[in-house]
Amino acid sequence: MGNMELAGASFVVLLALIFLRIPIGLSMLVVGIGGTVMVTGSWVPILAQMKSLTYETFSSYSLSIVPLFLLMGQFATRSGMSRGLFRAAAALIGHKRGGIAMASVAGCAGFGAICGSSLATAATMAQVALPEMKRYGYNGALSTACLAAGGTLGILIPPSFVLVIYAILAEQNIAKLFAAAFVPGILAAIGYVITISLFMRFDPDAAQPAEKASPRERMEAMLDVWPVVLIFLLVVGGIYLGWFTPTEGAAVGTAGTGLVALARRQLGWSALGECILATAVSSGMIFFIVFGAGVFNSFLAFTQMPQMAAEWVGNAGLNPWLVMAGILLTYLVFGCVMDSVSMILLTVPIFFPIVMTLDFGLSPEDTAIWFGVLVLIVVEVGLITPPVGMNLFIINSMAPDVPLTETYKGVIFFVLSDLIRVVILTAFPAITLAVLWL
Amino acid sequence: MVSQARGLAPRLERRVGHVIEFITRLLALAGGASLVAITAVTCISVIGRELASVPIPAFEIFGPIQGDFELVELGCAFAIFSFLPWCQMRRGHVTVDIFVQALGPRVNAGLALIGNLLLTVCAALIAVKLGEGLADKRAYSETTFILQMPAWWGYALALVGAWVFVLASAYTVWRSLNEMLGDGERG
Numbered sequence: 001m002g003n004m005e006l007a008g009a010s011f012v013v014l015l016a017l018i019f020l021r022i023p024i025g026l027s028m029l030v031v032g033i034g035g036t037v038m039v040t041g042s043w044v045p046i047l048a049q050m051k052s053l054t055y056e057t058f059s060s061y062s063l064s065i066v067p068l069f070l071l072m073g074q075f076a077t078r079s080g081m082s083r084g085l086f087r088a089a090a091a092l093i094g095h096k097r098g099g100i101a102m103a104s105v106a107g108c109a110g111f112g113a114i115c116g117s118s119l120a121t122a123a124t125m126a127q128v129a130l131p132e133m134k135r136y137g138y139n140g141a142l143s144t145a146c147l148a149a150g151g152t153l154g155i156l157i158p159p160s161f162v163l164v165i166y167a168i169l170a171e172q173n174i175a176k177l178f179a180a181a182f183v184p185g186i187l188a189a190i191g192y193v194i195t196i197s198l199f200m201r202f203d204p205d206a207a208q209p210a211e212k213a214s215p216r217e218r219m220e221a222m223l224d225v226w227p228v229v230l231i232f233l234l235v236v237g238g239i240y241l242g243w244f245t246p247t248e249g250a251a252v253g254t255a256g257t258g259l260v261a262l263a264r265r266q267l268g269w270s271a272l273g274e275c276i277l278a279t280a281v282s283s284g285m286i287f288f289i290v291f292g293a294g295v296f297n298s299f300l301a302f303t304q305m306p307q308m309a310a311e312w313v314g315n316a317g318l319n320p321w322l323v324m325a326g327i328l329l330t331y332l333v334f335g336c337v338m339d340s341v342s343m344i345l346l347t348v349p350i351f352f353p354i355v356m357t358l359d360f361g362l363s364p365e366d367t368a369i370w371f372g373v374l375v376l377i378v379v380e381v382g383l384i385t386p387p388v389g390m391n392l393f394i395i396n397s398m399a400p401d402v403p404l405t406e407t408y409k410g411v412i413f414f415v416l417s418d419l420i421r422v423v424i425l426t427a428f429p430a431i432t433l434a435v436l437w438l
Numbered sequence: 439m440v441s442q443a444r445g446l447a448p449r450l451e452r453r454v455g456h457v458i459e460f461i462t463r464l465l466a467l468a469g470g471a472s473l474v475a476i477t478a479v480t481c482i483s484v485i486g487r488e489l490a491s492v493p494i495p496a497f498e499i500f501g502p503i504q505g506d507f508e509l510v511e512l513g514c515a516f517a518i519f520s521f522l523p524w525c526q527m528r529r530g531h532v533t534v535d536i537f538v539q540a541l542g543p544r545v546n547a548g549l550a551l552i553g554n555l556l557l558t559v560c561a562a563l564i565a566v567k568l569g570e571g572l573a574d575k576r577a578y579s580e581t582t583f584i585l586q587m588p589a590w591w592g593y594a595l596a597l598v599g600a601w602v603f604v605l606a607s608a609y610t611v612w613r614s615l616n617e618m619l620g621d622g623e624r625g
Contacts, residue, residue, distance in 0.1 A: 251481055275470075277463065277470070284531075285532055
């Protein structure tokens with residue numbers, strides 16, 4: 001069997017294992033080990049590599065951002081800042097048609113600025129927003145779908161640990177990626193608000209208007225969100241301006257959210273324990289995938305498949321935009337069944353060299369950053385595409401009276417808004433990159 | 439509440455499960471404490487560095503913590519190794535469930551059994567190899583660049599988590615076996 005055939009076969013076996021419900025990280029690890037043994041014809045190299053590979057992966061300074069951001073998200077969830085954000089947004093726009101749903105999206109956007117995880121953002125905002133939407137007679141499809149979609153802002157708006165993983169794989173500057181992801185993240189929130197207003201136009205009975213807040217109430221609600229603004233500016237601003245490394249920024253953010261939670265008496269010993277245990281589950285899961293993907297990708301590098309694929313695409317004279325469209329479509333399809341971290345770890349080592357051989361009229365660095373933001377968006381769409389979208393499941397489980405099919409129906413509008421945004425951002429790289437050119 | 443227990447020594451399995459749950463939780467909390475320590479060290483270092491740049495002579499006593507990133511790396515590795523067993527106990531690893539959902543809870547428990555068996559083999563491989571890595575680092579007396587810490591310290595701390603991971607994985611094999619023979623996954 002030639003190397004290319006071996007690489008091809010390994011993908012078939014890998015997908016078969018994954019679809020048979022073997023954990024994704026484990027599947028990559030097993031296929032990676034098996035493949036390396038076949039391609040090198042011996043157990044010696046892989047076994048020698050294993051002596052230090054786990055420790056080196058788990059002690060990586062840049063990857064240490066991931067558990068820190070996860071802990072920061074846990075603290076932020078505890079701190080009650082989601083309640084403040086939602087109230088401020090509701091005081092401003094709650095009285096409009098569909099206003100509470102719009103306020104939920106705005107609250108998610110604000111929370112996304114201090115939390116890098118979509119599930120946490122969706123779940124914590126749902127806790128405060130779902131009862132309010134129920135009070136004003138919002139129908140189940142709209143209320144659950146807007147929260148599921150709003151949750152994706154947790155990762156789209158920096159800080160974002162998915163972007164950190166892309167940055168490491170593609171060897172790109174994390175600060176620049178964060179900056180570039182900002183405008184598309186805001187566009188996502190605006191897109192969701194427009195979606196809600198269109199939803200209300202088609203189905204005016206989907207919600208009752210809330211009463212208008214007095215100017216004084218608005219002021220008070222707005223002032224309540226200062227810690228969120230401060231932490232966001234400090235962490236993302238500080239990383240961008242080079243005050244500190246991304247890891248230091250993550251530590252500062254973790255301390256900041258932790259202190260806010262502590263000051264609000266929300267972080268006793270048992271709460272701290274719960275935060276840690278939740279962080280432990282998601283960090284363990286992510287790092288095991290990172291490790292498995294590392295072994296699998298080093299096997300692929302042995303077969304030279306990624307370079308050959310990139311050369312082939314480069315020499316075939318294909319239309320670059322068509323190739324990009326094909327890649328993004330692949331993500332959207334896989335996103336229906338797979339999670340974002342696994343998809344990025346599995347595909348970026350193959351797609352990134354391909355994209356870098358294509359000419360979009362951008363500098364190599366701009367291409368890499370633009371592609372990273374696009375990948376981030378399309379993998380996040382996977383969180384809200386039926387049948388398997390983690391955000392849909394988590395929100396639906398919090399609204400027991402809403403059937404999952406209702407949530408599926410409602411979210412289609414938000415997925416459409418995502419798709420339109422992907423097309424726009426793909427067609428006009430300047431929207432993403434303008435921040436870096438300033 | 440507890441359904442009729444079947445399988446291989448089901449009552450013993452649950453009791454062992456409680457013990458392992460306790461151990462893995464404790465270790466995960468220790469890993470979390472290390473994460474909190476990393477946060478503190480890094481923040482103190484950042485504050486020290488910023489203060490030192492203030493142009494006042496008295497502020498010269500401030501400064502960053504030397505080699506703070508080496509402590510971050512050490513603490514992070516310990517944290518992640520300590521998180522793995524807990525993640526395994528809580529069924530935290532991501533799987534794609536959709537294609538086998540229709541096969542029912544017992545077949546799914548059977549697939550989980552295969553997964554957990556594979557994982558136990560891999561976890562054992564990781565632990566054994568990490569132990570050899572530790573021996574290498576000791577034999578060559580490698581130290582870190584700035585703090586001159588022996589490189590094997592990190593490996594030694596990590597090894598605790600690596601072996602508990604083997605233990606937890608082995609237990610989950612037993613657990614999913616009994617779930618397969620019983621009513622399917624307990625969730």
